[in-house]
Amino acid sequence: MATEAPLLATRRKRATALASSLTLPDARTPGWEFTDVKGLDLANFGPSPDGQASMRERATAIFEPQDGARQIDQIDGLTVTDGVQPTPGQPLVMSLAKAAELFPELVEPHLGSIVASEDVFVANNEAAFTAGAFIYVPRNQSLDVPVLLTVIQAATAAALNWRLLIVLEEGAQAEVWEQYLSVDPESAGLFNTIVEIVVGPGANLRYVCGQSLSEKSWIFGTQRAEVQRDGNLDWVALGLGSAGGKVRMETKLAGAGSSAKVTGAYTGHGRQHLDFDTTQEHAAPNTVSDLAFRGLLNERSTAVWRGMIRVEPGAQQTDAFQECRNLLLSKRAHADSIPGLEIEANDVRCTHAAAIAQIDPEQLFYLASRGLPEAMAKRLVIEGFLQELVERFPEGPIHAALSTALERQLNTVLGV
Amino acid sequence: MPHLEIRNLHVRADEKEILRGVDLTVGKGEIHALMGPNGSGKSTLANVIMGHPGLDVTEGQIIFEGQDITEAAVDERARMGLFMAFQYPVAIPGVTVTKYLRTVMNAHRIARGEAEISLKDFRQTVEAAMALTDVPREFSTRYLNDGFSGGEKKRMEILQMALQKPSMAILDETDSGLDIDALQVVANGVNHVAGPEMGILIITHYQRILHLVEPGFVHVLYQGRIVKQGGPELVTLLEEKGYGWIKDEVEAAAA
Numbered sequence: 001m002a003t004e005a006p007l008l009a010t011r012r013k014r015a016t017a018l019a020s021s022l023t024l025p026d027a028r029t030p031g032w033e034f035t036d037v038k039g040l041d042l043a044n045f046g047p048s049p050d051g052q053a054s055m056r057e058r059a060t061a062i063f064e065p066q067d068g069a070r071q072i073d074q075i076d077g078l079t080v081t082d083g084v085q086p087t088p089g090q091p092l093v094m095s096l097a098k099a100a101e102l103f104p105e106l107v108e109p110h111l112g113s114i115v116a117s118e119d120v121f122v123a124n125n126e127a128a129f130t131a132g133a134f135i136y137v138p139r140n141q142s143l144d145v146p147v148l149l150t151v152i153q154a155a156t157a158a159a160l161n162w163r164l165l166i167v168l169e170e171g172a173q174a175e176v177w178e179q180y181l182s183v184d185p186e187s188a189g190l191f192n193t194i195v196e197i198v199v200g201p202g203a204n205l206r207y208v209c210g211q212s213l214s215e216k217s218w219i220f221g222t223q224r225a226e227v228q229r230d231g232n233l234d235w236v237a238l239g240l241g242s243a244g245g246k247v248r249m250e251t252k253l254a255g256a257g258s259s260a261k262v263t264g265a266y267t268g269h270g271r272q273h274l275d276f277d278t279t280q281e282h283a284a285p286n287t288v289s290d291l292a293f294r295g296l297l298n299e300r301s302t303a304v305w306r307g308m309i310r311v312e313p314g315a316q317q318t319d320a321f322q323e324c325r326n327l328l329l330s331k332r333a334h335a336d337s338i339p340g341l342e343i344e345a346n347d348v349r350c351t352h353a354a355a356i357a358q359i360d361p362e363q364l365f366y367l368a369s370r371g372l373p374e375a376m377a378k379r380l381v382i383e384g385f386l387q388e389l390v391e392r393f394p395e396g397p398i399h400a401a402l403s404t405a406l407e408r409q410l411n412t413v414l415g416v
Numbered sequence: 417m418p419h420l421e422i423r424n425l426h427v428r429a430d431e432k433e434i435l436r437g438v439d440l441t442v443g444k445g446e447i448h449a450l451m452g453p454n455g456s457g458k459s460t461l462a463n464v465i466m467g468h469p470g471l472d473v474t475e476g477q478i479i480f481e482g483q484d485i486t487e488a489a490v491d492e493r494a495r496m497g498l499f500m501a502f503q504y505p506v507a508i509p510g511v512t513v514t515k516y517l518r519t520v521m522n523a524h525r526i527a528r529g530e531a532e533i534s535l536k537d538f539r540q541t542v543e544a545a546m547a548l549t550d551v552p553r554e555f556s557t558r559y560l561n562d563g564f565s566g567g568e569k570k571r572m573e574i575l576q577m578a579l580q581k582p583s584m585a586i587l588d589e590t591d592s593g594l595d596i597d598a599l600q601v602v603a604n605g606v607n608h609v610a611g612p613e614m615g616i617l618i619i620t621h622y623q624r625i626l627h628l629v630e631p632g633f634v635h636v637l638y639q640g641r642i643v644k645q646g647g648p649e650l651v652t653l654l655e656e657k658g659y660g661w662i663k664d665e666v667e668a669a670a671a
């Protein structure tokens with residue numbers, strides 16, 4: 001990293017100092033009551049080694065690249081870009097390190113401005129992140145092909161700090177897909193991600209992020225988006241892998257008339273623990289947020305979803321919705337759903353729902369009475385449960401990708 | 417050989433004895449009606465024949481086509497040719513009617529060692545059944561029974577019966593809550609599948625359906641027992657006099 005851009009070098013230095021003064025959260029740290037990191041010793045995870053491009057093939061992908069997709073692969077410490085030369089004034093899909101060097105005027109105003117919280121994971125990420133990715137779309141332009149970012153942890157006992165910055169200027173459009181994968185299902189890595197998203201005035205972003213890390217890995221994530229006036233964000237999250245950790249997904253509706261739709265699905269089996277902490281922050285009038293999560297938990301897996309709708313004073317005519325539904329497939333699986341509202345404006349509509357249920361035996365009896373063996377009947381009910389989430393999207397790439405990913409994952413969760 | 421035979425059946429649910437020695441025989445080609453006041457145990461009888469896991473058979477047997485199925489798995493009973501139209505069909509959110517019907521059809525075919533049904537055959541078969549039961553085509557893409565009106569659910573049950581072609585069908589108040597046209601549709605559906613190889617047991621509170629689907633035998637269930645059996649004339653009698661006289665008879669006999 002000898003030639004690192006000064007912009008990054010300065011930030012790293014500060015973060016390194018900060019990181020050494022911060023400690024891991026414990027059960028008394030707000031937000032961490034349901035996620036235990038006692039078993040985590042950061043010292044056990046060294047820096048990511050130089051990666052090998054050949055490992056790309058060995059990781060099972062969640063998403064396949066769509067036709068013509070722009071791609072960046074990160075394999076441990078190795079960044080592989082698609083070789084398209086970045087051109088000033090055009091949309092950029094490039095490594096963040098490179099962008100900090102070539103286009104500091106585009107990176108500097110935003111990097112670290114969206115995710116500004118200072119916990120140990122954020123600081124560690126800032127101190128040590130690998131090349132990362134930068135997606136930039138200038139005013140009124142659109143990235144006419146989707147972007148696929150594939151981040152692969154091949155090494156075991158290493159920390160991979162990944163960082164993504166997406167900036168859409170006024171009236172811009174883009175679709176960014178991201179997947180976090182492991183090569184070896186037995187490897188125990190630490191995956192630490194920060195995603196910062198700026199959706200400019202009237203801009204439109206679809207952002208899809210799936211993780212299917214090894215079931216022995218930790219994942220920590222802070223992902224935050226700011227949507228400006230009349231901007232629109234369509235955010236999809238899939239949590240399939242990992243052993244434990246916590247992912248924050250925060251949306252700030254910063255400008256009047258902005259909107260965000262957030263859709264999440266998670267699955268667990270074995271002893272997996274998943275934690276999604278979502279925030280819908282309404283900071284301007286006439287803003288709309290619509291968040292729906294569904295979780296499927298088998299065996300002894302556990303999950304917690306905590307969702308906060310925050311409506312700031314002056315954010316009148318806010319329309320906010322959040323729901324989280326869990327289907328427990330075993331008696332020992334457990335889910336917590338904790339919706340929350342903090343409302344400081346008076347002319348708002350905020351609704352929330354949370355449900356934790358097992359498959360209704362009357363449904364199984366009905367299906368069995370028509371000749372379906374128990375396993376088939378169960379699967380049908382579960383598929384229906386997930387399908388209702390997939391149906392938030394019209395027929396198209398998202399609909400198809402979610403169906404495929406969840407159908408495949410169902411085999412893993414059910415052990416078939 | 418009787419088609420379906422219930423012998424001295426005692427059934428409990430949550431420690432409560434609901435059926436207290438039911439005997440009932442349905443032969444091939446016969447249509448039977450089962451009547452009785454609310455709470456007398458009609459649905460319980462239908463459910464236990466189908467194998468509801470919440471019901472405990474403490475005594476007696478259920479014999480179907482010569483086999484004792486008292487302990488058989490629910491799906492096995494269905495694949496042997498038993499069908500029950502539910503009094504309250506259950507919704508399966510997220511599962512479209514098309515997906516559901518295909519899954520069921522293929523489960524039966526796979527169990528028989530046949531290949532899965534082709535898309536074309538499936539479409540033709542389902543379209544014919546939809547026409548028969550007056551279920552609009554748009555229902556193919558709706559989630560099964562989810563948000564269906566009472567009458568729509570009942571027609572969907574008959575549609576499934578028509579597709580499944582069971583050899584023994586139990587209809588639990590399929591005629592309740594239907595308008596006159598829908599009642600006719602349900603009756604047509606039943607008459608369509610009925611035949612010399614099939615047994616039908618219709619649970620109902622009303623004469624109306626029994627004019628359209630004519631039963632040869634009528635049974636009255638009261639407090640978990642069949643207390644009266646007869647021909648179609650019994651229906652008229654019940655419609656005129658209600659159940660009071662039956663209650664009196666039972667109490668007189670007990671005294």
Ligand SMILES: Nc1ncnc2c1ncn2[C@@H]1O[C@H](COP(=O)(O)OP(=O)(O)OP(=O)(O)O)[C@@H](O)[C@H]1O
Pocket residue numbers: 429430432434452453454455456457458459460461470503
């Ligand atoms: N799981 C159960 N636990 C306790 N009681 C039950 C259970 N299931 C049914 N019962 C009771 O058994 C009795 C018979 O119920 P059932 O549903 O069989 O009546 P029915 O004859 O079908 O009535 P209706 O004409 O109203 O449909 C009722 O008193 C009912 O409350």
Ligand SMILES: [Mg+2]
Pocket residue numbers: 458459460503588589
């Ligand atoms: Mg009943």
